[in-house]
Amino acid sequence: MSKRVVIYHNPRCTTSCKALGLIREKGIEPEVIEYLKTPLSREELEQLAEKSGLKPQELLRKKEKEFKELGLDSADTTAGQALDAMAAHPVLMERPVVLAGQKGVLARPAEKVLEIL
Numbered sequence: 001m002s003k004r005v006v007i008y009h010n011p012r013c014t015t016s017c018k019a020l021g022l023i024r025e026k027g028i029e030p031e032v033i034e035y036l037k038t039p040l041s042r043e044e045l046e047q048l049a050e051k052s053g054l055k056p057q058e059l060l061r062k063k064e065k066e067f068k069e070l071g072l073d074s075a076d077t078t079a080g081q082a083l084d085a086m087a088a089h090p091v092l093m094e095r096p097v098v099l100a101g102q103k104g105v106l107a108r109p110a111e112k113v114l115e116i117l
Contacts, residue, residue: 003101005030005117008040008048008093016096018110023098026117030098039090042083048097049083052104056082059106061094 005023007030010016023030040048049056056079060072066089067073072082086093096107100116107113 004099006033006099007031008033008035008095008097010034010036010095013095015108015110019096019098019107019113022110022113023117026114028117035093035095036090040087040093042087045083045086045093048099048104049079051099051102052097052106054106055079056086059086059094059097061092064089064091066092 005028007016007020007023009020009032011034020030020032045056045059049059052059057077060067060082062073066085070085070089071077072085072092094106094108096110096113098105098107098113098116103116105112105116
């Protein structure tokens with residue numbers, strides 16, 4: 001039985017689209033979750049970080065204006081603050097994040113997705 005593959009995707013992001021293409025090139029049709037349309041809960045974000053082996057702070061998208069506006073650019077930003085911010089402002093979640101079974105990866109660059117397929 002093959003493992004379930006899920007991509008947390010933003011179709012306006014070149015890297016996210018490239019990762020999705022790489023998954024499909026492997027003959028896998030992943031579950032595509034457009035997280036801006038279907039935001040993740042704080043708990044789901046926490047699980048995503050855990051499965052990806054990342055601190056929640058590492059899932060923050062630093063290029064968004066909300067990152068600075070909310071003071072998340074501080075070295076003192078806690079995991080809880082990062083999770084709360086991403087739950088309230090989905091645009092702050094870095095993309096794409098891909099889960100394959102119980103493993104996850106932040107696919108930046110997109111080729112990182114190949115590590116878990």
